[in-house]
Amino acid sequence: MSFMSKPTVRHPKLPVNDIGLTVRDYEGGMSTLCAGCGHDSVTGALVQAAFELSIPTHRFAKLSGIGCSSKTPAYFLRDSHGFNSTHGRMPSVATGANSANRDLYYIGVSGDGDSLSIGMGQFVHAIRRNINMLYLIENNGVYGLTKGQFSAAADKGSKAKKGETNLQPPIDPCQTAITLGATFVARGFSGDKDQLVPLLKAGMKHRGFGLIDIISPCVTFNDHEGSTKSYAYTREHFNLAIAANFVPPVEEITAKYEEGTSMPVKLHDGSTIVLRKIDQDFDPMDRISALRNLQENAEAGEVTTGLLYIDESQPEMHEVDNTTKTPLVDLDYSQVCPGNDTLQKIQSRYR
């Protein structure tokens, strides 16, 4: 597509990206979330990632479920189509949209309640189909919008604001996704933008389903002492396992790799992610190793972050199906209607 966003009010000193847009062009409406809410930081990181990738704004489609987290697509990419769907059902809508137009960048935003309880079924099936999209879980361990009930991501022993203790084991979306054959699995923290932005960029460029579980504290209902999803707890237990740096296609990779610790992973469009092992035992290209490490670290109470697993070799849904390269929505009617002669031929079998 050759159309560009018309710049809004532009500060003359604001830097522009490769297609002449400023970071403002990637923003959206004013947030209505609580001041300090982790979700707003994720929104900011998304804006920056999309800006830095120089993707025309209207080539994104942003989709979400229901929850505070799911409101955020209204706060970034105002020149992109948005779809705030029903609770837990974003994956199916994204799947359908992607089936009709395989050429867009799909960003799905969900919450831990939205994805791991009501929407668990759709979440796992989107992974199974390897839908080409970036899927974010803004994970705060609670249902923010319905005022603080535990979510299925709440850790055992974690305390609610009013003192109640969660006694059920959590669902870890990263472990779940790896088990199901997800091809890009990462964990970030809304409080660490430097780490998050490259992960978002890599996730957008990854071909297939990219999951980023982002610890995103709810300042109103789950940021107290005893919570395992608070800013303080996350900072304290933050364990960066695999650092990722995103390198666009044109840029030359200058960093030196230390044998066995750094590795470049080529993405489909020619860009590269340079992975750097912080945790030497952790191999993000080996599913079993990634799972084992995630489990061990979780037992030890650590919040393991970084690009936890990647496999660029798997075909996404359309490649599996052998769908035409042209987005279905752009096919002319004459390309899909077999015509009356064919109809008459078909009917000879029904006589």
Add this chain to the structure above:
Amino acid sequence: MNEPSVNEFTIKIANVNGTGSASANGMLMKSLFRMGIPVVGKNYFPSNIQGLPTWYEIRASEKGYLARSGRIDLMVAMNAETYNIDLTEVAPGGYLLYDSTWPRHSMLTRDDITIIGVPLAKICNENFPNARIRVLMKNVAYVGVIAALLDVDLEVIKQLLSEAFAKKADLLEANQLAINMGYGYAKAHLDTPLPFSARISDKTAEHIIIDGNTSSGLGCVYAGATVGAWYPITPSTSVMDGFKHFCELTRKDPETGEKNFCIIQAEDELAAMGMVLGAAWAGARAFTPTSGPGISLMSEFLGYGYFTEIPAVVFNVQRCGPSTGMPTRTQQSDITSCAFASHGDTRHVLLFPANPEECFYAARDAFDLADRLQTPVIVLSDLDIGMNDWMCADLHWDKNYQPDRGKLLRAEDLEKIEEFHRYLDIDGDAITSRTVPGDHPKGAYFTRGSGHNMYGAYTEDAGEYLQVVDRLRRKWDTAKSYVPGPAINYSEKNNTGIISIGSCNHAVREAIDTLGEEGLGVNYMRIKALPFNGQVQEFIEAHDKIYVVEQNRDAQLKSLLCLELKVPDEQLTEVLHYNGLPVTAGFVVDAIHQDLAKGVAA
């Protein structure tokens, strides 16, 4: 049946499912069709894969009456387990054919019918080597016997066999042998033909035999649907089977195998509906086939589609409810649930095809309406239409047809306009413009099921909310001028009318002929869509007495008429058939007789 008659009879064949009888029964029906005799084939089958009773009923009717007949002239009792019931079903003067290889239970007999024994298993055991082929060929052998009994043209059957087994010489030979064995035995040992029989006619030219699910799937291909999402459920599954089959046939690049379609077997109906909304929002024509339980699961999304104004097409092939109900029995019991599927003030455009031919064109209409009105459209077919073999006029596709995509602005349209607002009613018909993602930054908007104003922005403002929902109500009025009006047979002489819907059509028309012969002239209106338009109201006003014939317990069509139109409840009399079998003309006639008798007594 005492007087000899030609081309007016019903055969019912009792089998055990999983024994391969379906193709033999289909062949028998098709041979009558090829002789030029109007036929219909109805399958009564269990919700089970193997071992339970199943029946296939073939009605031949020179007059073209293709509803379930309600009387059996020849019963082919191939299932010992149901022999007892099958025996009682034969009309007085009728015939029952059974396998006399094993002796019948002496208790089971009737004096008023003729019982014919043919040692089918014995003949097959003598002629075929292995057990599986013996079971299969027994079915073919009874077709041979019936051919002799009814004087079916053997050449027609042989032609059908050679088409079916063109590439399987050994099977062709076996089948032909089995037909000859049955036919030969009957000719040698039985009085043939029976007093009712088949004779070459000319009533099936330019007709096909097809089920409504296959024709629905075919219709979706022609309507230009590119995305189908579904979750398997009886009796709708073969809609997607059909769509897939015809897509594979016509929409695949011969060299690369690349597909101009995308079919997704969803994880459940919630997801199937979400996928359809997503695909339609992104600009494709998308649909999902389902049945009652699926509609229940799709309801939240149907309301979402209504409120956010996303075109979507749903085929509901209705089955017997409530709950899981009887999955392999027919009903029209989802009219209310579909009309108002979802919470809040939600209402949906519905289409009611009456047969497979109408299913084909309903697919086209449904997509055009969905795009034009920007709302989900539900096509309500049922098991009887969807899974049974109906004779229909040949299908045709107008080469000038172009899909009505409604007010869909693509990139080139957006270039020409100053600004775009998703829910702004510019033309005054309550239909607003939409765009698809990826085309143009000017077209961007935010779709939300929460309160939104006419610019698409979030709102909790009372006035802004009212503007949107009141426009949606006006759009419902606009829809009246787009949906197909009712089919009406009217004569000023009559002041009694029947209103009916969907698959009741054949039974009602036959009933009206019967009542006419008795001297009661009855007018007829068949509802084809919701919302009801002005003609529906006029028809009701023009009659003193109206029977509403439908296939559910709670008079759902009648309730909807009273709810949507200004109709006094007393003016409409319910005629309700809901035992899971397709309604018959006899049932309608009896119901009207009884009602009239009540009037006389009072």
